Amino acid sequence: MNSLTLRIRNKTGATMVSNTFIDEYMSEANGEFVKVYLYLLRCVSHNKQVSISVIADKFNHTETDVIRALKYWEKMKLIHLTYTNDILTEVIFIDHSGQDILDDNASSESAAMKEQAVLPSGQLKQTQGTERTIPTYSAEQIKVFQENEDIQQILFVTEAYLGKTLSVTEINTLLFFYDELHFSLDLIEYLIEYCVSKGSKSIHYIKKTALAWAEEEITTVSQAKASTNLYHRNCYTIFNAFGIKNRKPVEFEVNYINKWTNDYAFTLEIIHNACTRTLKQTHQPSFEYADKILTDWHNKGVKHIDDIKLLDQEHKKQKAQTAEKPKDTGATKNKFNNFNQRSYDYNQLEKELLNIK
Structure with a gap:
């Protein structure tokens, strides 16, 4: 199979793995998919030519397994696959290092990535088509919200669970849960607790889970x-x-x-x-x-x-009826079998021959 051309926007002299990949994507991905992604990173970091068959041999996979892994990472918006005449020819890495792809005010490219982000493993509901834009509250609006005791409690509990001071994006997202999804204080607290217990402190994961619950019309902790x-x-x-x-x-x-x-x-x-x-x-x-x-x-x-x-x-x-049907032997297609056979009276023929003599 043909070799693939690999390109990355920010090349370095070592194999670099972004914190975003480790924090947001690696834990949710199939381990074999992670191997393929890391090996491709290693190859592109050192300008090493590689092909699908080489990757398959490296990990004792089939080429179909490798293609499946690449398509998975393309869905995650971590790579872009380029085809020529339906043949995969190029893999382009999308570098998220130093870039907050969870920020709703980020670039249009980052916004596109959000639409294909991984579905939280703790939910069955698909959130495709239900993605909602987080409103950007002004400093004055946030100040008014923070006068609400429920909001104060939500921000305090979230900071405690996440172990850090909340960013503007995270505050906007929490206000969105309360103001537009109409989640109660108890439900938001349980939402944060649940997501952190799943091993994720990502506001993106928390948002996806909240949207899934909203789609299921969950309004209480017991329902969640x-x-x-x-x-x-x-x-x-x-x-x-x-x-x-x-x-x-x-x-x-x-x-x-x-x-x-x-x-x-x-x-x-x-x-x-x-x-x-x-x-x-x-x-x-x-x-x-x-x-x-x-x-x-x-x-x-x-x-x-x-x-x-x-x-x-x-x-x-139906299977039994099919087995009972007489098989077509093909006799009717044989021209010799179709020939009208003649019947002879051999005694009469013998007498005629004797009379001739």
């Missing part, structure tokens, strides 16, 4: 706890069915789980059944294969596990 508990139970059941242990779901897995549980409204029993069939067929966990099964069931109107049994019975019946 029920939602997060349901998410963990769903993920645990599906991962357990696939035999996946000791890791959190990555973004595309979260999207599939969301699709099956929310869009298709399938029970965990139905999803577990599809996972089991996937393992029997592919001998490995595959969200893509399971999705084909579940999408087919959804299109056929499956609502209950008994509906699947009926589909299985119908499939067996």
Whole structure:
């Protein structure tokens, strides 16, 4: 396969990994995806030519695995892939070092990055299409807000959890939760506590989680706890069915789980059944294969596990009918078999021959 040209905006004499990558992206990504990203950084830092096949050999992956990793990081807006005649030819790194991509007042490029940022792993709801712009409150407005005891408590608790003085962007975001999402003091406190417990102190992650809760019309702490508990139970059941242990779901897995549980409204029993069939067929966990099964069931109107049994019975019946059909031997296509055979009276022929003599 052809070599790839790698370009980065800020080259250095060493392999540099931005704090943004470590803080905001690495913990949520598949470990194999992280390996590919770091190896590409190492190559571009030293002007080393590389190809998809070389990367695949390096980590004992398939080329498809490498492409999947690259597309994941492109979704995260950390790289840009360039194609020529449908062939990947260039990988351009987008350097976030020293740049606050979480700032809603940042450049238009940063704003575009936000739209494709990673979905919080603690939520099932997709927030695509629900991204809302954080208002920029004036210094006078913020001063008025800070006279509210609830706001004072929110700012104090958030600073305690994040362990730092809040930036203007972070204050604007918290005011947005209170003023526009109409979250109560208790709900905002639980939101901050929950996100920090997930290992993230990023206001971007907190905002994504808040928007997901708003989309679910969560207004109380008890509703938020029920939602997060349901998410963990769903993920645990599906991962357990696939035999996946000791890791959190990555973004595309979260999207599939969301699709099956929310869009298709399938029970965990139905999803577990599809996972089991996937393992029997592919001998490995595959969200893509399971999705084909579940999408087919959804299109056929499956609502209950008994509906699947009926589909299985119908499939067996059709298979049996196909097996019972007589096979076409092709005899009618043979010109010798189509020839009208003549019948002879051999005794009569013998008498005629004797008379001739």
